[in-house]
Amino acid sequence: AARLAGTHKAVQFHFGGGSPTYLTSESFKRLFEGLKEVFALEDVGEFSFEADPRSCPPEKVRALYDLGFNRISIGVQDFDEDVQVAVNRVQSFEMTAQTIAAAKDAGYHSANIDLIYGLPKQTRARFAKTLDKVLELSPDRIALYHYAHLPAHFPAQRRILDADLPSTEEKVGIMLDAISTLTTHGYRYIGMDHFAKVTDELSIAQREGKIQRNFQGYSTLPECDMVALGVSAISHVGRTYACNPRDLEGYYAAIEAGHLATTRGFELDDDDAIRAAAIMEIMCQFKLDIGAFEARFKVDFASYFAYELKKLAAYERVGFVTVTPEAICVLPKGKIFVRAVAMQFDRYLRESARAASYSKIA
Secondary structure (H helix, E strand, O other): OHHHOOOOEEEEEEEOOOOHHHOOHHHHHHHHHHHHHHOEEEEEEEEEEEEOHHHOOHHHHHHHHHHOOOEEEEEEEOOOHHHHHHOOOOOOHHHHHHHHHHHHHHOOOEEEEEEEEOOOOOOHHHHHHHHHHHHHHOOOEEEEEEOOOOOOOOHHHHHOOHHHOOOHHHHHHHHHHHHHHHHOOOEEEEEOOEEEEOOOHHHHHHHOOOOEEEOOEEEOOOOOOEOOOOOOOEEEEOOEEEEOOOOHHHHHHHHHOOOOOOOEEEEOOHHHHHHHHHHHHHHHHOEEEHHHHHHHHOOOHHHHOHHHHHHHHHHHHOOOEEEOOOEEEEOHHHHHHHHHHHHOOOHHHHHOHHHHHOOOOO
16 A cells, blocks of 8 residues: 555545455554555544444444544445345344444445345335335435345355245336435435435435546546455556456465566557546436536547447337437436446447347347
8 A cells, every 4th residue: 555655635445345344443543544654544534334233232333433434335235034044144133224224323434225126035115125124314425236146156155945036027126116206205315226215415416417436436526546455456547457366375475576466457548548437427417418528528429429329219218218319318217227228338248248148138
């Protein structure tokens, strides 16, 4: 980290990657103070961590706030007991409620709850009850991620029976029910699995056209460099991306040798930057102003993206988007599929074999 130090201030810090709260408060203190020795932290920055209520009692929540953390993201997945047993993550509603209450009492600026749909034993009826409990807790933000069942890559998932997984129709129903329930109870669907209270700064930023997205999700902060530390982390500095090893041995070998643990990298060219901007506009605003885009990048949109506009015609036919000479707009029906709409501008995905692995939507 010392090689990265400079005059720039760190405006955002997120400690994730699973369950960092299994560390002791003293370990947290050493880590955070070590970071402050290298990086100058912005006084009003966003400093968050992922919390597992089973390892984050109220006293630890308070201790981490005193260190300087001001945001907390709490892993839940589902409150249904049968689902919890099926995924080997049993935590009571009361335990989670204690963590949320402790965060509010301590003065945290924001509390987020992570949920997952598509888990074994889940049904629309059961998940509706989980949503009722989440609304009772009233977090500032909610992330509802789709469960990816990849037992070949994750040995722990091999204990999950395929027969226990909800059908595709049931999963779509769960997501649509969640959007309906949350948006009628004071939350805004930000997109890409994220919700925020309509009074939250994230919702305000989206309404004002200022919202951004990075590897940590949606953000109100302007686009800035991101330095990622740890196994499999990806940094984004300027027009470059740098990836760390996926294995512990490779990562620690690089660090102990005294150099950055970068195994591969990528530098964006002008076309990459143009496409990245188009994707960002669609994912963050559900709209791309073609005139403003042309003025910014000095391109003729219709000719530059002729292939992409042709592909979007299928999405227009099913009512997911509207495409005019003035703008591309993602309609309410298409917001749940905004990732697929934005993917049409990804030239690398189009040219790779991976494209065939994604579900056909339109």
